[in-house]
Amino acid sequence: MLETLFWIIRRDLTIALRRRADIFTTLIFFVIVVSLFPLGIGPELETLRLIAPGVVWVGALLASMLALEQIFSADHRDGTLEQMLLSPQPVSVLVVGKVLAHWLVSGVPLVLIAPLLGLQYDLSWEALQALIISLLLGTPTLSLIGAIGAALTLGLRSGGVLLALLVLPLYIPVLIFGAGAVEATVSGLGGQAHLSMLGAILVASLVLAPLAVTAALRVAED
Amino acid sequence: MSSRLINWFKFSSPTTFYPLAGKISWVAAIIAIALIGYGLYMSFFVAPTDYKQGEGYRIIFVHVPASWMSMFIYVIMAGWAALGLVFNTRLSMMMAQALAPTGAMFAFLSLWTGSFWGKPMWGTWWVWDARITSELILLFLYLGYMALRSAIDDPRRADRASGILLLVGVVNVPIIYFSVKWWNTLHQGSTIKLNEESTMDDTMLTAMLIMTLGFWAYSIAVAMARVRTVILERERSSTWVRELVNEGR
Secondary structure, eight states: OOHHHHHHHHHHHHHHHHTHHHHHHOOOOOOHHHHHHHHHHOHHHHHHHHHHHHHHHHHHHHHHHGGGGGTTHHHTTHHHHHHHHHSOOOHHHHHHHHHHHHIIIIIIIHHHHHHHHHHTTTTHHHHHHHHHHHHHHHHHHHHHHHHHHHHHHTOOOHHHHHHHHHHHHHHHHHHHHHHHHHHHHHHSSOSSHHHHHHHHHHHHHHHHHHHHHHHHHHHHTT | SSSSSSSSGGSHHHHHHHHHHHHHHHHHHHHHHHHHHHHIIIIISSOOOTTBBGEEEEGGGHHHHHHHHHHHHHHHHHHHHHHHHHHOOOHHHHHHHHHHHHHHHHHHHHHHHHHHHHHHSSOSSOOOOOOHHHHHHHHHHHHHHHHHHHSSSSHHHHHHHHHHHHHHHHHHHHHHHHHHHHHSSSOOOOOOSSSOOOOOOOHHHHHHHHHHHHHHHHHHHHHHHHHHHHHHHHHTTHHHHHHHHHTTO
């Protein structure tokens, strides 16, 4: 089972590395969205520090949503997904592998670039730490929840827009606690409680999301 | 005597359920009109004026039952979806489909009346408070469910995909329900408690409960009427529907 997991992660990572442009598109989108806010709101550092957690988190949300469609769509189009579902390996392992690979490709770069964007917003060192930890805990959840939406909208005409409609409401708790952790750190309360909630949401979705994704994939490949 | 008094599975087929739904719809509609009429009379003329909020509080007679219904209908829909996914029954998915617009309407009504109440009481139309935000998410979930349904052409796939979405979204309902307890924000706590004396005048409570029952009856009436059209639409190629249409009923 573990072998399958590693195999599927390696396969997806190899594919992603051969098409590096996809990774950079997501990342550049993230950087641009976050950089647009100071231009729209004005460069006062006081205001920027206030809105930074929310802006960075909303940017991460939108960027990770941008890449969601790619989790299954290519494999669905060339029939690989169907073969994977037919294989004797448990489907949830395949799903976890694919989601993990997706997170490594689209989530981790966001986490790595986020401190730089936080500096643009004049965040303190503690706030940056909270931002990184909250993104580390939150982005895998985004990938897991997003995979449900990606599987449900697989092969539909208006898949992309519909995906946003389905997934964004489910993202809201992650957004609240993720941005809340940074905000609480900035205001000196400590983000421990928010981070614990993020961890709990991650564990819950790690258990439940693969089941939903599996069911949705079976529906799509019927 | 027959060992089975009622054959529960008889009405799980759209053919036999169709005429029954029509009857239930009529009865529920009459009950709904009576209850909502009486409930509105009580809430506007009988219930006393609130000592703190004056006359403006009367919007809760619509607001609270609507909020309850919006959450409750979502849970019912998820229940139908689970039933449909497990037993592969078509009718339960049709029921979920028929309930969705009513649930969305109640969620919207709850937000709308809430903001009407919020303006005089809190001095603002909208607050980003936990309960209001989670109720808004509920409205989005309803809209997402309906959008996903209508985006999939194959009805069987639409049934099962949207059913999965319903089950995923049901985690939001307890969040709304407990939000006033978990987060201490502007939205007030519940005044009606199951296990202790509620902090409300008796006539107010009665009026609110009558309105709730009226909304129940309304939901049943509308859902039954809608499920009939869903059945007709989805069974349009079957003989019994063709005969029904030819008879002009």
